[in-house]
Each structure stands twice: as C-alpha cells, then as structure tokens.
Amino acid sequence: MLNLIIAAVQAILQVMVVVFLGCVLAKYGYFGMDKQRWLSKVNLVFFTPCLLFSNIASVISIQKLLAFWPIPVFYLTYAIMNYLSSQIITRMIGLSPAYRRFVLACVMFSNSNSLPIATISSLAVSEAAHILFWGSDDTSEAVAARGISYTLFFAIFGNLIRWSYGYQLLQKRDDDDTSTIGGGQDEEIIPTISTYQSFETNNISNSSSDDDEYLSTSNLKRDGMPSRQLSSVTISVDESSSLLPQTNKQHNKQIEPTVNDSIIIIIAKKINGFMSPPLYAAFLALAVGLTPLKPLFFDKQSFLYPSFTKAIEGCGKAAVPLILTCLGAQLYSISDSQHPASPEMKKPVATAIAIRMCLMPFLVVPIVVLFVLYGGQFSTLASDPVFVTMMIVLGCTPTAINLVQITQVNNIFEEEMLRMLFWSYGVVCVPVCTFVVFLALNVVDRML
Missing domain, CATH: 1.20.1530 (Na+/H+ antiporter like fold)
Known part of the structure; x- marks a missing residue:
C-alpha cells in the first residue's frame, strides 16, 4: 500500500x-x-x-x-x-x-x-x-x-x-464586467495590435486605414508608460483576434454585394475566428x-x-x-x-x-x-x-x-x-x- x-x-x-x-x-x-x-x-x-x-x-x-x-x-x-x-x-x-x-x-x-x-x-x-x-x-x-x-x-x-x-x-x-474580472496586472483597455498580426508592425504606419484593419482592444499600464506588450511584441488577444488579417468593416459592406467570392471569404473568416493555432x-x-x-x-x-x-x-x-x-x-x-x-x-x-x-x-x-x-x-x-x-x-x-x-x-x-x-x-x-x-x-x- x-x-x-x-x-x-x-x-x-x-x-x-x-x-x-x-x-x-x-x-x-x-x-x-x-x-x-x-x-x-x-x-x-x-x-x-x-x-x-x-x-x-x-x-x-x-x-x-x-x-x-x-x-x-x-x-x-x-x-x-x-x-x-x-x-x-x-x-x-x-x-x-x-x-x-x-x-x-x-x-x-x-x-x-x-x-x-x-x-x-x-x-x-x-x-x-x-x-x-x-x-x-x-x-x-x-x-x-x-x-x-x-x-x-x-x-x-x-x-x-x-x-x-x-x-x-x-x-x-x-x-x-471588467472591474471584477482579473486580467493583466495594473492595466486598462486601450487599442493596440492584434496578436497574430503583431509581427507585421512595419505595415501599420502606412495609413490610418491600415491602422483600422489591424487595431484591436488590449491593455496598457495606467501610469501612461509604454505597454510591456508593445515593447516586447507580446500583445494580448481579444475576442476579435484571428489568424487572418482583419478587414475594414465599411470596406466589407461595400464589396459584399459585388465580389463573387465574398461569401467564401466571410465563411473563412468566421471559421478562422473560431480556430486557434493548436486547433x-x-x-x-x-x-x-x-x-x-x-x-x-x-x-x-x-x-x-x-x-x-x-x-x-x-x-x-x-x-x-x-x-x-x-x-x-x-x-x-x-x-x-x-x-x-x-x-x-x-x-x-x-x-x-x-x-x-x-x-x-x-x-x-x-x-x-x-x-x-x-x-x-x-x-x-x-x-x-x-x-x-x-x-x-x-x-x-x-x-x-x-x-x-x-x-x-x-x-x-x-x-x-x-x-x-x-x-x-x-x-x-x-x-x-x-x-x-x-x-x-x-x-x-x-x-x-
């Protein structure tokens, strides 16, 4: 025994x-x-x-x-x-x-x-x-x-x-209710870069429209100092992050009725949003x-x-x-x-x-x-x-x-x-x- x-x-x-x-x-x-x-x-x-x-x-x-x-x-x-x-x-x-x-x-x-x-x-x-x-x-x-x-x-x-x-x-x-749910330490919500696109930071400064495509919600320290996520390219993911680049919503609305493969793209993005690298x-x-x-x-x-x-x-x-x-x-x-x-x-x-x-x-x-x-x-x-x-x-x-x-x-x-x-x-x-x-x-x- x-x-x-x-x-x-x-x-x-x-x-x-x-x-x-x-x-x-x-x-x-x-x-x-x-x-x-x-x-x-x-x-x-x-x-x-x-x-x-x-x-x-x-x-x-x-x-x-x-x-x-x-x-x-x-x-x-x-x-x-x-x-x-x-x-x-x-x-x-x-x-x-x-x-x-x-x-x-x-x-x-x-x-x-x-x-x-x-x-x-x-x-x-x-x-x-x-x-x-x-x-x-x-x-x-x-x-x-x-x-x-x-x-x-x-x-x-x-x-x-x-x-x-x-x-x-x-x-x-x-x-x-984010006030009672634990996230990163000493952090608040502001826009940063989506995780799977974070290694493409060289493209973000091209235009404001590019920023719209790659920005999502994450966190930064309250004291206003640069976020550790940004400095070390370890940005957090929120529910909109995916493995495919995000596209501008207004642009999507314009092309949906005219582009033949828009339905396939939408379905692919829906599936991709549910997936993760291990999956x-x-x-x-x-x-x-x-x-x-x-x-x-x-x-x-x-x-x-x-x-x-x-x-x-x-x-x-x-x-x-x-x-x-x-x-x-x-x-x-x-x-x-x-x-x-x-x-x-x-x-x-x-x-x-x-x-x-x-x-x-x-x-x-x-x-x-x-x-x-x-x-x-x-x-x-x-x-x-x-x-x-x-x-x-x-x-x-x-x-x-x-x-x-x-x-x-x-x-x-x-x-x-x-x-x-x-x-x-x-x-x-x-x-x-x-x-x-x-x-x-x-x-x-x-x-x-």
Missing part, C-alpha cells in the same frame, strides 16, 4: 518540480512578466501545435478509431456531466455570466496529457504494476504503452474541444493520421521521418515544460505581489476546484464500474485493467495547465486561472489524485 502512495506522489511531483523551478527563475529576475507573456504566445503558436501534431498523428489510425470507440464515448459522457454540474451549481450560487464561463472552462477541460501520462508511467514501474497486467504475458512496458496510448487518444478529443469551445469561453465579451495543428494531425500520408511522416524508413517528423517532435517536447515553467513564474508573481484575492475572485475559483476535484470522482467511478460490468459484450477494453484505471484517472485530473496560455493571450481571467492552478496542483492535487489512484486500483483489483 505504501508503494501505491509513493507512485501517486511521484507522478504529481514530476509536475510540481518544474513549476518550482519556474518560481526560482522568477524570484531571481530571469523570468519577468513581459518574458512570461512572450513565451506563452510563442508556446501557443508554435510549440503546442508541434506537440499536438506529433502526438495525435502518431497515435490515430482507422483501426484504433474503431477499436477505441469507448474512449470518445467516455469523453462525451464526462463533458456532459461537467457541463451540467457546472451550469447548475454556478447558477445556484449566483455567479456572473463571465465567471460561469470561467468555472465551466476549468471544470470541462482537465489535464489529459502530462499528469495522466506521468501517473501511468510511474504505476507501470511500481509495485502496483502486477495489478494492471492484462494476461499472464503482459509486461510493465506494455502497461505503460497502453496507458499512454489510451491517454493520447482521449486527449485528441479534449484538445479539439479545448482549443475551439474552450478558447471561446475564455475570451472577453462586450457585456463582461489547426490538431485537424492537420487528423488529416495526416487518417490518410495514406501517415507513412510518409511516421514510417522510420521514410525520408521525412528523421528530417521533418523528428524535428516537430523535438519542438513539441518543449511545450509542457514551458507551460509548467511559466505557471511557476506566474505563481511567484502572485505570491510576491502580496495582493489578496477579492471575494468575487475567491468564489468562482473555489467553486471550480470543488466541482473538478471533489465532485467528479463520485460521478466518474460509478460510470466506469458500470462499463466494467456491462461493457464486456461490446468491447474487450472493459477487461483491460489499464483502460479502467486510465478512464478513472482521466475523469478526475485537475484543470488543464495550458488554459493559463489562453487566459494570458486573451488577457482575461489570468489571475483567477493562476490561483485556480496554484490551489489545484499545489494543495489539492496530491491528496485527491492519490485517493483517485487508490480508488482506480481497488476497482481493478476487485472487479477484474
């Missing part, structure tokens, strides 16, 4: 050690707020898409899509449970619409990558590994491989929804993984595998450490500022933690138990101890760490999200995740 406790704690500490190092870097002045925002944006538009492309495209296939059909069913079931519980509870306690969106995002989008993978990797080499064996010829390596495969397949659906619907939930809206990468990965293109990129004998695919995989491996390091630096900034959380901020954070970490285990475990009891006639996965364990773990993990990227880019809910992650991973995660792992292993030991 002690070995199980150690295995669960080790899995959590893998995450917390990197977060701690981010705190150390921030404490000694290597990681200021401007660098944190800049690095978060680089991670969002480059390293995270590389991670999603390499992980999704390498795992997905038509065969696995058919054999792993219970995984999207579990994800959809969890998503519906999270949505309903969040909507009911936040309305009962009287949260504002903006904070209802915040709680919904924190509850719906959990850590479906780094923490579950670390957990199953630790369990596979622990004393508990024999409980997870599926047959007499199973091995610890096979246990870890199956667990990671299930996790990555589950994460595909989480990433698709997180970087589309989740991205929209954590954006500013016109009716939001583009996820769809590209599906296009590669489910088509004959996959051997060109992932066959070790192909020309592209050692040259292109390995390069993308290498860049993707930097995404999670960067997210964790930025998280640690941001947490240090909050603790160093001595700025107490307002009651308006404490309520949604506490609500999200209670739903995500305390309520979900009591909803997830019965669903998995029912699948073990009655799902065997529909899928062989119902008899795999690793699958049962991972479905319980994936349903009970803390809030996704990379949501902090979205809040930093959109410049809203930033302080709330940092406090949410601090309490989730720094305080609640170790005891709750240890309990969840115990629960999963007991279910497997008793029922399989």
Whole structure:
C-alpha cells in the first residue's frame, strides 16, 4: 500500500518540480512578466501545435478509431456531466455570466496529457504494476504503452474541444464586467495590435486605414508608460483576434454585394475566428493520421521521418515544460505581489476546484464500474485493467495547465486561472489524485 502512495506522489511531483523551478527563475529576475507573456504566445503558436501534431498523428489510425470507440464515448459522457454540474451549481450560487464561463472552462477541460501520462508511467514501474497486467504475458512496458496510448487518444478529443469551445469561453465579451474580472496586472483597455498580426508592425504606419484593419482592444499600464506588450511584441488577444488579417468593416459592406467570392471569404473568416493555432495543428494531425500520408511522416524508413517528423517532435517536447515553467513564474508573481484575492475572485475559483476535484470522482467511478460490468459484450477494453484505471484517472485530473496560455493571450481571467492552478496542483492535487489512484486500483483489483 505504501508503494501505491509513493507512485501517486511521484507522478504529481514530476509536475510540481518544474513549476518550482519556474518560481526560482522568477524570484531571481530571469523570468519577468513581459518574458512570461512572450513565451506563452510563442508556446501557443508554435510549440503546442508541434506537440499536438506529433502526438495525435502518431497515435490515430482507422483501426484504433474503431477499436477505441469507448474512449470518445467516455469523453462525451464526462463533458456532459461537467457541463451540467457546472451550469447548475454556478447558477445556484449566483455567479456572473463571465465567471460561469470561467468555472465551466476549468471544470470541462482537465489535464489529459502530462499528469495522466506521468501517473501511468510511474504505476507501470511500481509495485502496483502486477495489478494492471492484462494476461499472464503482459509486461510493465506494455502497461505503460497502453496507458499512454489510451491517454493520447482521449486527449485528441479534449484538445479539439479545448482549443475551439474552450478558447471561446475564455475570451472577453462586450457585456463582461471588467472591474471584477482579473486580467493583466495594473492595466486598462486601450487599442493596440492584434496578436497574430503583431509581427507585421512595419505595415501599420502606412495609413490610418491600415491602422483600422489591424487595431484591436488590449491593455496598457495606467501610469501612461509604454505597454510591456508593445515593447516586447507580446500583445494580448481579444475576442476579435484571428489568424487572418482583419478587414475594414465599411470596406466589407461595400464589396459584399459585388465580389463573387465574398461569401467564401466571410465563411473563412468566421471559421478562422473560431480556430486557434493548436486547433489547426490538431485537424492537420487528423488529416495526416487518417490518410495514406501517415507513412510518409511516421514510417522510420521514410525520408521525412528523421528530417521533418523528428524535428516537430523535438519542438513539441518543449511545450509542457514551458507551460509548467511559466505557471511557476506566474505563481511567484502572485505570491510576491502580496495582493489578496477579492471575494468575487475567491468564489468562482473555489467553486471550480470543488466541482473538478471533489465532485467528479463520485460521478466518474460509478460510470466506469458500470462499463466494467456491462461493457464486456461490446468491447474487450472493459477487461483491460489499464483502460479502467486510465478512464478513472482521466475523469478526475485537475484543470488543464495550458488554459493559463489562453487566459494570458486573451488577457482575461489570468489571475483567477493562476490561483485556480496554484490551489489545484499545489494543495489539492496530491491528496485527491492519490485517493483517485487508490480508488482506480481497488476497482481493478476487485472487479477484474
């Protein structure tokens, strides 16, 4: 039993050690707020898409899509449970619409990558590994491989929804009360440059009409000094930011009736406004993984595998450490500022933690138990101890760490999200995740 406790704690500490190092870097002045925002944006538009492309495209296939059909069913079931519980509870306690969106995002989008993978990797080499064996010829390596495969397949659906619907939930809206919602520190709203066009600043001074096309709402310090976003080209994104250049509204009205392709352009902009760089990468990965293109990129004998695919995989491996390091630096900034959380901020954070970490285990475990009891006639996965364990773990993990990227880019809910992650991973995660792992292993030991 002690070995199980150690295995669960080790899995959590893998995450917390990197977060701690981010705190150390921030404490000694290597990681200021401007660098944190800049690095978060680089991670969002480059390293995270590389991670999603390499992980999704390498795992997905038509065969696995058919054999792993219970995984999207579990994800959809969890998503519906999270949505309903969040909507009911936040309305009962009287949260504002903006904070209802915040709680919904924190509850719906959990850590479906780094923490579950670390957990199953630790369990596979622990004393508990024999409980997870599926047959007499199973091995610890096979246990870890199956667990990671299930996790990555589950994460595909989480990433698709997180970087589309989740991205929209954590954006500013016109009716939001910005006086009670945390954004960047000591900032107010004035026009600056949209994120994805911020690297084209050489074009902005051409004319006032060009300014209209590229300006959007962001933040600047109250003291009137130049914004750190402008000085370091790390401009925040609001709800109008997209990957395509913005066009002048009056100009659009003039050309819509006369230009034949205006409808296509409008549709493309609507779709693009809903997309994000990681979501583009996820769809590209599906296009590669489910088509004959996959051997060109992932066959070790192909020309592209050692040259292109390995390069993308290498860049993707930097995404999670960067997210964790930025998280640690941001947490240090909050603790160093001595700025107490307002009651308006404490309520949604506490609500999200209670739903995500305390309520979900009591909803997830019965669903998995029912699948073990009655799902065997529909899928062989119902008899795999690793699958049962991972479905319980994936349903009970803390809030996704990379949501902090979205809040930093959109410049809203930033302080709330940092406090949410601090309490989730720094305080609640170790005891709750240890309990969840115990629960999963007991279910497997008793029922399989």
